[in-house]
Amino acid sequence: MVFDFLAPGLDPIATHLLGWADGRPDGASELTVQAASGLMAVHGRASGGARPLGVDYVSTLAASLALQGSCAAAVGQLRGGGHRRVDVSLAGAASLAIGQYLADATVSEGAERLLPGCTSPHDRPPFTSADGVVFEMETLDAEPWRRFWSGLGIPGELAGKGWSAFLLRYAKAVSPMPAELMEALSRLPYALIAEYCAEAGLSICPLRSLSERLQDDDLPLLLEQGPWHFTPGSSGLATTGLGGRGDLPLSGLKVIESCRRIQGPLAGHLMALLGAEVIRIELPGGDPLRGMPPLVDGCSVRFDALNRHKEVCELDIKSARGRTELLELASQADVFLHNWAPGKAAELNLDHTDLARVNPALIYAYAGGWGDDCRLHAMPGTDFMVQAHSGVARQIARRSASAGGSLFTVLDVLGGVVAAQGISVALLKRCLYGEAGRVDSSLLGAATLLCSAELQALRDGKALAQPLVAGVYPTAAGLLAIECRDSEEVKRLRYALDYPLDTEPVLRDEQIVRCLASHDMWAWQDHLRESGLAASAVREDLSAVHEDERITPCLRTEAYTQAKSPWSFT
Structure with missing residues (x-):
């Protein structure tokens, strides 16, 4: 563009x-x-x-x-x-x-x-109450956190383990919480949890919808x-x-x-x-x-x-x-x-x-x-x-x-x-x-x-156009991301996979998975790109991102790999 x-x-x-x-x-x-x-x-x-x-x-x-x-x-x-x-x-x-x-x-x-999946997808924020409300909690100070969990009867040692993970979630993109903390919240209704938060000085917010x-x-x-x-x-x-x-x-x-x-x-x-x-x-x-x-x-x-x-x-x-x-x-x-x-x-x-x-x-x-x-x-x-x-x-x-x-x-x-x-x-x-x-x-x-x-789109009562195919699929080795914006690209995908894909999304995805099982993600990436399709292997190890020639110009490696300036001026 x-x-x-x-x-x-x-x-x-x-x-x-x-x-x-x-x-x-x-x-x-x-x-x-x-x-x-x-x-x-x-x-x-x-x-x-x-x-x-x-x-x-x-x-x-x-x-x-x-x-x-x-x-x-x-x-x-x-x-x-x-x-x-x-x-x-x-x-x-x-x-x-x-x-x-x-x-x-x-x-x-x-x-x-x-690596992806290195911590439990369940024992992590956000939290879920007994009545099914999914919510976030926040504090920048350990004391409200300690008071909150103490009020729920959680031992200080467990609350401390949770605090260490909670505090560093922005830095590590993981926050493995002791299962006992998640279970304690799952037994209480949201309104009662909110009361405990208010008493402890902890902030709470339910996950709201765009509506x-x-x-x-x-x-x-x-x-x-x-x-x-x-x-x-x-x-x-x-x-x-x-x-x-x-x-x-x-x-x-x-x-x-x-x-x-x-x-x-x-x-x-x-x-x-x-x-x-x-x-x-x-x-x-x-x-x-x-x-x-x-x-x-x-x-x-x-x-x-x-x-x-x-x-x-x-x-x-x-x-x-x-x-x-x-x-x-x-x-x-x-x-x-x-x-x-x-x-x-x-x-x-x-x-x-x-x-x-x-x-x-x-x-x-x-x-x-x-x-x-x-x-x-x-x-x-x-x-x-x-x-x-x-x-x-x-x-x-x-x-x-x-x-x-x-x-x-x-x-x-x-x-x-x-x-x-x-x-x-x-x-x-x-x-x-x-x-x-x-x-x-x-x-x-x-x-x-x-x-x-x-x-x-919600305000105007309209639906946004979505890609006809957009997903991450397993291959014989590794994951592959594929995106087809229109029917012409779906036609090219059918040809590249040599399979008459169904028009129903769930069935079509199952068929794509079966087809991709024959080769690894790198072979499929090259094959689909030769067919003019948007396809890429999913890079799961950040230490190897620099090996991709499409990404390499963005990076500089010294004591660690750095992202270069996103701009080029002439």
């Missing part, structure tokens, strides 16, 4: 959205890229085996990256650069999405071999305006800045980032990959996540995967001196990005209006969890809680036959891309019209973007 990005006074920017990273057009689709990149493997760690997410995740991610790259190239042109083409691939987007898991699986010492999400007051505006909210700031600013240094469009711009976990740090990482100088604010002594094994040169590879291109400035922003130093940094910056808890910026006197006083040209960016809906702010705005509330978890569960949602950080990654995309749009607006301001994004906005087509 190719589209031209047009902005006043600029040369058109041709943006190429490719399938595979090597540019080859054959066999690239949502399903086959999920299979080849290792994304199915990560999702399948806790779901009983490698399987698709069941949502158009890679496509949404790649489209967002394509628009962000176009905006950045436009900013570069306005600052004297010559970028007129941007290339982004589905494979590059998928590699970016699993960057921290790829790092963990490929580090030279201490790599974790977490339920459709009734929310905030949804129409999110569907209409997209996953950001822009607040105008100072105007009448100079519309051009110093020309960039180097060959990347945002070279010469400075970003101050004060973020934890994944969403915010990924947004800062993307700005760095576009050429910006990113200064990361950390607590005195450094971010504790730097010490999470496995390590390279004393730093967590998961942490390094998102932060290796940044400078670090240690500040205690709760102190008057730390806030003064932060304001001084912001006075010389182009962007300030944070993902603090709701209300924290105002409490610290570091909100948009406070920073705008020292730098009217600053773009102030907030990457939050729930967006503007204050009613939700009582719950932690984490990936898994937002998956549950937004309908994403139910959608993934329904389509990928999993317990509910994904322990892969679906929304943290997309939310980071959305936040960086909003910053790039705001920078372009400042360059074009001399107007700074604030841009807010959220995980809930990212979730709405991910399911926007389904939500709009």
Whole structure:
């Protein structure tokens, strides 16, 4: 796919959205890229085996990256650069999405071999009550967790084992819970569990459907305006800045980032990959996540995967001196990005209006969890809680036959891309019209973007067109993903399998499985691709992802395998 990005006074920017990273057009689709990149493997760690997410995740991610790259190239042109083409691939987007898991699986010492199905698909979050309600729980502190399970009569040692797994689910995409914890919940009705949660200070949220999400007051505006909210700031600013240094469009711009976990740090990482100088604010002594094994040169590879291109400035922003130093940094910056808890910026006197006083040209960016809906702010705005509330978890569960949602950080990654995309749009607006301001994004906005087509179809009472064949099938050795979008492709599949496939989906899938039993996944991948079909072997071991020539250009191997920048500019 190719589209031209047009902005006043600029040369058109041709943006190429490719399938595979090597540019080859054959066999690239949502399903086959999920299979080849290792994304199915990560999702399948806790779901009983490698399987698709069941949502158009890679496509949404790649489209967002394509628009962000176009905006950045436009900013570069306005600052004297010559970028007129941007290339982004589905494979590059998928590699970016699993960057921290790829790092963990490929580090030279201490790599974790977490293969699909390595933990029980049942003894994991989300949880199920006696009356059949599937729900998520969340806390960022061990004490509410301990109080909750103590109230249910669970010994502290068992609760502690559960906490260790629960705490690290975002980092490992698994959360093996002691069976006793799951059984205790399965004996209680949801309403009683919710009471115990309230008493312990634990948050709880049932997995809602997209139909339920459709009734929310905030949804129409999110569907209409997209996953950001822009607040105008100072105007009448100079519309051009110093020309960039180097060959990347945002070279010469400075970003101050004060973020934890994944969403915010990924947004800062993307700005760095576009050429910006990113200064990361950390607590005195450094971010504790730097010490999470496995390590390279004393730093967590998961942490390094998102932060290796940044400078670090240690500040205690709760102190008057730390806030003064932060304001001084912001006075010389182009962007300030944070993902603090709701209300924290105002409490610290570091909100948009406070920073705008020292730098009217600053773009102030907030990457939050729930967006503007204050009613939700009582719950932690984490990936898994937002998956549950937004309908994403139910959608993934329904389509990928999993317990509910994904322990892969679906929304943290997309939310980071959305936040960086909003910053790039705001920078372009400042360059074009001399107007700074604030841009807010959220995980809930990212979730709405991910399911926007389904939500709009539900609202309009229409059904979305689905591929006629789309599945992951066993072969003589390994799994094969096949996707046929129309009847012509199904005809080619019949010819390639040399079998008169049934029109009824269940019978047809059974026939495909019987046919594929004659050869392994690699032989079938080559054969079906020669027939012009989208087919790919499912890569289950992340340590071998780099061996695929369609994915290799997205990766760089040093102390661990890194996802390269998803963009190429010329």
